[in-house]
Amino acid sequence: MRKTVTIWLYICLCFVLITPLKTFAGFPIGKYRNIVVPTFSYYRQTDRFDDKDHVIKGAPGTSFTSYSSNLFIGYGISRRLDFIATIPYLYQQNIVAPGYKLVDAGFGDAVVGFSYNLVNSNFVRFFSIGVSAIVPMYNIHDGPSPLGLSAFGSEVKLMYCGNLPKDVSTKGYFNLEFAYRRYYNTQGPDQISLLGTVGYPVSKHDQLSLDILLYRSFSSNKEFNSNIFAARDYSFFKPQLNYGHTFTRRFSAFVGGFYVPFGVNTGVGYGGSLLGVIKI
């Protein structure tokens, strides 16, 4: 009856492996399963990087601060195909000179598309592709907007995620995303990003994760813009450390903080985010 024992071990193992505390990113949602992720983010910058990666102190009393809310919705159409949408709402304060504050609020650039799981490696690792449209949810006919890049766009994203190799760790997961985004405007921009995430459970309900984001935006418009949502030509490196807690099978929450230690033609940003993962 050795085989029965083997089968039993398989069952035990798969129940252990199937329930790591994963975030939603990269992992197929799956048929009949839906996910809603509200996110609240805070971003602030006072200093900036010039085009040679040097930090330039901001003028006294100037800053850019953004409070944004994102609503991510994922709907599992089939075992491989998911519908995904992200709708942002922004509130920004851009103090360009002492006593001169620009305040803007409204919906930003929505991202709507589909994610398809191309390769499923033993239900442990997943390689997927996402194709999305970028739809400005503000008036783009009145010239540049602080809420976004004022142009329609598209995005192709490759995602590879799954459990960490057993040689590295018996627990934990990783997520790698490479995205190319193009805005249909004479000034673009074209953007590429590389995101790497490693998550590790520190207890049954708690986890730590580290996101590392490398972002490059190309445009013929090289002008510095302190508003990160409307800037066009820049690059930055942003690590973010998160703590996640699973409250129930349907609800988890993550809180994290980030800092931009390196960048070109962008702000020396810092801030944090709070997000909830609601599985329906």
Next chain:
Amino acid sequence: MKKVCYIIVFALSILLGSLAAVKAQQQTEETGDVVLKATPYNKTALFTSSEEVRYRVQLHNNTKQQQNGRVLYQVTTDDGKKVTADSVRISLREGGDKDIIVNIRKRNTGFYRINFIVKLPEYDDTVRRVFGVNPEKVTSQLHKPKDFDAFWKQSKVELAQVPANYRVLERKDLSTQYKKVYSVEMHSYGDLVIRGWLVVPTDGNKFPVHYRVPGYVVSLQPNMDNDDFIAFDLNVRGNGNSKDVINIGTDNYSLINIENKEKYIYRGVYMDCLRGLDFLYSHSNLGIDTSKIFVEGGSQGGSLALITAALDKRVKLLTMQVPLYADIHDNFAISASYDQQVFPFKVFRKYQSQHAGFSWEKFYSTFDYYDPQNFAPMVKCPVLMGIGLLDQFCPPRCSMALYNHISSTNKEFVCVPNSTHEVNFNYFMFQNLWLREKFRIP
């Protein structure tokens, strides 16, 4: 910024490199003078009757000398009738490799054995494989006795007449911070006491249930590894901690009262499984979501799971692996072609040879009441089944015949080509996702 790019690329390279290393490590090391690896072009080794059956045969010379010889392949039906054979001359230099493509012309529905044989002057080796053609069109004859339904209806009536007298004892010595373990006891058919283990996660109020029934004379223990389900593991009579009256080894368990259909061991065993469901339904106070009970088992447990789902509509999902005893008539014919007998017919043939007057007609006059295949049309819930193509205990033809008799149209099967009487880890990963999909578990 360039420095950062280098760091990122370096980190990603390490991660991807480690993934590749793991993949390489997972590949089994094989030994032998000449190693033969046969890979079907269709990953599951299942083909249609409109396509050629194709294998890639990879040879590797492990020795430090030239090897000259032949590679033969022989195809037979699953009951041993010759279909085709051919051979290829090979010449392998020291450490050399060679690939051969084997094409077999279109075959009819069924399962076929294919043996690849390396023949060298001083070395022989055989790799045995099985492939299937149109598995979902495999048919078999149902040998269902006329009073089959009445027989089981009466069995259920007799079970209902036995007061269950449930005893549920919390086992604090086995419980953890996250799981409460209960030892469960109840009276079943014939007033025998049977026992099981109930494990309830502590972080929730209501859970779906994973109801597991045992393999052949297997002792089920508390299942502590399931966070999203209440795990109920029932030891039917003669198994695990339910051996008060029947305590007999694997050689004789399936023979108890085999000459009397009324008293055959499995009548009580099948009813034990239903009594387990009675227990679950009467203990929703323990957090059991009675609207979400799935029954699962492997081998004998696979058949018990199917029969439970067939006889009791309170089961909402059925998952089974390599169901034992399925399509017992065809299993008899297939097993007759084996070089060495294996369970279950190893036991049945031995008994038959030692008991004058116990003909195969007599055997079927009992066993036709118990063949899981005869219960299959009564299964209406969603079904997932796993089979191993090299399985001799439950030949794939028999498992697929049973599967094709299942009434439910919401059914899937997973084929594991190189497994014998078991499925693999991937199957269970898929099973878990399948369950979550069907039960809408996040």
